[in-house]
Amino acid sequence: MGLSHSTIIATLLAAVIVMNSAARAEPPTLPQYATEAHLGVVTCAGSTCHGATQPFQDAVVAQDEFVIWHRKDKHAKAYQVLLNDQSKRIARNLGLTTAHTAEICLDCHTDNVPEELRGKRFQLSDGVGCEACHGGAKRYLGPHVSGENSRQDNIAAGMYPTERPEARAKLCLSCHLGTERKFATHRIMGAGHPRISFELDTFTEIQPAHFRVDEDYKKRKMVWSGVQAWATGQLLAVEQFLDLLASRKFQHPGPWPELAFFDCHACHHPMTNRRWRPRQETLALGPGMVRFNDANLLIFRQIVTHVAPTVGDTFGQAVVDLHKASMQNPASVEAAVSRLRALTGRIRARVVEHPYSTSDMKSILSAIVEKGGSGELSDYAAAEQAIMAMASLTHVLERSGSLTPGDKAKLTATTEQVYRVLEDADTYKPEQFEAALQSLANSLSGS
Numbered sequence: 001m002g003l004s005h006s007t008i009i010a011t012l013l014a015a016v017i018v019m020n021s022a023a024r025a026e027p028p029t030l031p032q033y034a035t036e037a038h039l040g041v042v043t044c045a046g047s048t049c050h051g052a053t054q055p056f057q058d059a060v061v062a063q064d065e066f067v068i069w070h071r072k073d074k075h076a077k078a079y080q081v082l083l084n085d086q087s088k089r090i091a092r093n094l095g096l097t098t099a100h101t102a103e104i105c106l107d108c109h110t111d112n113v114p115e116e117l118r119g120k121r122f123q124l125s126d127g128v129g130c131e132a133c134h135g136g137a138k139r140y141l142g143p144h145v146s147g148e149n150s151r152q153d154n155i156a157a158g159m160y161p162t163e164r165p166e167a168r169a170k171l172c173l174s175c176h177l178g179t180e181r182k183f184a185t186h187r188i189m190g191a192g193h194p195r196i197s198f199e200l201d202t203f204t205e206i207q208p209a210h211f212r213v214d215e216d217y218k219k220r221k222m223v224w225s226g227v228q229a230w231a232t233g234q235l236l237a238v239e240q241f242l243d244l245l246a247s248r249k250f251q252h253p254g255p256w257p258e259l260a261f262f263d264c265h266a267c268h269h270p271m272t273n274r275r276w277r278p279r280q281e282t283l284a285l286g287p288g289m290v291r292f293n294d295a296n297l298l299i300f301r302q303i304v305t306h307v308a309p310t311v312g313d314t315f316g317q318a319v320v321d322l323h324k325a326s327m328q329n330p331a332s333v334e335a336a337v338s339r340l341r342a343l344t345g346r347i348r349a350r351v352v353e354h355p356y357s358t359s360d361m362k363s364i365l366s367a368i369v370e371k372g373g374s375g376e377l378s379d380y381a382a383a384e385q386a387i388m389a390m391a392s393l394t395h396v397l398e399r400s401g402s403l404t405p406g407d408k409a410k411l412t413a414t415t416e417q418v419y420r421v422l423e424d425a426d427t428y429k430p431e432q433f434e435a436a437l438q439s440l441a442n443s444l445s446g447s
Contacts (some may be wrong), residue, residue, distance in 0.1 A: 036136025036158035040122035072208035075128035093191035165232035186259035200233025373438030378430035
């Protein structure tokens, strides 16, 4: 006998509850700061574990994950970067003995857990290895190898749930944006460190994949759409930026907080490249006024407007108020940050749990294109976030068959054009970015 209608509805509701519970669950402690011992990448590298040179046929996992990481993933070379000439120069400028022994460098360039949590075969020189992302393996390794543990058992034993967008965003942003414990300050960047730029879904896509989302994967883990990962990544980036901005650790004496919070290219461009342009929503910040790097805030507003319409305008005004506060005093900045943080708290569950229909994705995509074409996303960092957002949304829409061949061609051509415009930050011309998106907006609307 088939399932009754009521049974089917109950089953679907249960699935939604499970998904929403997973989405709302607080991300666990980051592997670097958890209490689990880290045994080293060699413990994962056996040919019958994750070190096979070729994928295993008909296996639950391919078992070549270590090889992919070792050969193709830049995380595997993160420690080695600290030995190059640029890192030596940065270390000298900062007054450090060496980059590869300095905690402020090791915290992001390797799996820098406390010495008492390093196993006999653990090596800092392995870079950002398996346990830096998947958690210290001391308790879960044996049952994991034997297959005795379920996914939830492994997580309870210290494995980090990287498949969950919030947990993944928290993990990645801990280095690719920073935390109170590790942060690329203006001093570090002034010494020669590259500008930090990150977007969760884009960087996940370009990461050499060491997993396959097949039926076995779906049995063990929740599968989230790229748009959910993108939206959640934007949410976490906004929250983390605001928390860092509010942190007493980065409040320097005088009127300015930590300068790394501001738009780099507002100051760092050739004086012959007169590229300042007004933004309608921040007209109070005229020429010569340095803006906060609000790239994620601007993109996140487009998500808020479509997921929580009644909050969208309020959020947008709160961003403007934050900019105005930067011209007043630290107390005003603190109050503006507090207001924005309260707003993100109000809508965080809706952002993470929203299913992002085809209509939602097209509306958000159109809004970003329109805002970009009107000049509201013309700062280099905002344009960068905008094109990564467009690429993520286009990819999901294309994969679901929701784009006409004509719109797909237009979006692809514009994306490639804008990536070329953004190729060199020093020669970036905002008017080229705006023109490309204005042309796209006109063509997509049929005007």
